[in-house]
Amino acid sequence: MTVSDTPAVEAQGLSKTFGQVTALREVSLTVGRGEIVVLLGLSGSGKTTLLRHLNALETTTTGRLHVLGEDIAGLRGRDLRRLRSRIGMVFQQFHLVGRLTVLENVLTGSLAGLRGPRLGIASYPREHRRRALTQLDRVGLLDKSYQRADTLSGGQQQRVAIARALMQEPEILLADEPVASLDPESSDQVMALLRDIAAERQLTVICSLHQVEVALAWGQRIVGMRSGGIVLDTPAAELTREAAMRIYGRMTATLAEAK
Ligand SMILES: Nc1ncnc2c1ncn2[C@@H]1O[C@H](COP(=O)(O)OP(=O)(O)OP(=O)(O)O)[C@@H](O)[C@H]1O
Numbered sequence: 001m002t003v004s005d006t007p008a009v010e011a012q013g014l015s016k017t018f019g020q021v022t023a024l025r026e027v028s029l030t031v032g033r034g035e036i037v038v039l040l041g042l043s044g045s046g047k048t049t050l051l052r053h054l055n056a057l058e059t060t061t062t063g064r065l066h067v068l069g070e071d072i073a074g075l076r077g078r079d080l081r082r083l084r085s086r087i088g089m090v091f092q093q094f095h096l097v098g099r100l101t102v103l104e105n106v107l108t109g110s111l112a113g114l115r116g117p118r119l120g121i122a123s124y125p126r127e128h129r130r131r132a133l134t135q136l137d138r139v140g141l142l143d144k145s146y147q148r149a150d151t152l153s154g155g156q157q158q159r160v161a162i163a164r165a166l167m168q169e170p171e172i173l174l175a176d177e178p179v180a181s182l183d184p185e186s187s188d189q190v191m192a193l194l195r196d197i198a199a200e201r202q203l204t205v206i207c208s209l210h211q212v213e214v215a216l217a218w219g220q221r222i223v224g225m226r227s228g229g230i231v232l233d234t235p236a237a238e239l240t241r242e243a244a245m246r247i248y249g250r251m252t253a254t255l256a257e258a259k
């Protein structure tokens, strides 16, 4: 088996408890390279906890987890940093530094490969600046490069956050509710961008969402979570109302309206 045949993610019987709360319940999931998976579930169903495990930000209570072929439980120090550098993250709240320019924000995505703190665009190697501008061009924001990040719209800021994540040339991109605070049009733009970039770069994208309509429109494979467990795993095109019931329970009336 060559490295790229190794699944991006292989979880077996993964469980996580926080005191009395079971956040993940016997989660088994295999995600292949280049797949786009949407984790769909209500608030508290375990989406963020699962994503945090994939980036080794959370330790497993029981079960096994391999990410990019590495057994997460055994990783420490430099090996852990090396694995994390292969995984990009974007979040609902973008986490940009508002007073810095868009270009500087994107440049911070390459910090893992550089020593010491940086002050200003000129302190980054020319090659990094060139790559940052290329990423900004890819997300359609080259013309905003020298504008302060906090002057951009929410959708634009999320695209900057994606450009920043791409600086490390990740093999997996984890997106935790990337469109939860965006209007429908910006949300479509961000989801289309994630889909296109995944296809172009054979990038694995694992994206949590709580809106059924967005998942149905943009997901390829939908993994439904409820109370920490996986209750469905299906191609989006085959997601039936009955299947979605298991994720949403009493909310099926809303789903029926959405379809
Ligand atoms: N650090 C923590 N300490 C205690 N409980 C936690 C912690 N992190 C998560 N939980 C609990 O684990 C469960 C799953 O939470 P998680 O954040 O993964 O859900 P989620 O699906 O991402 O929800 P949301 O849609 O609201 O973001 C919840 O009951 C939550 O309260």
Ligand SMILES: [Mg+2]
Pocket: 047, 048, 049, 176
């Ligand atoms: Mg969450």
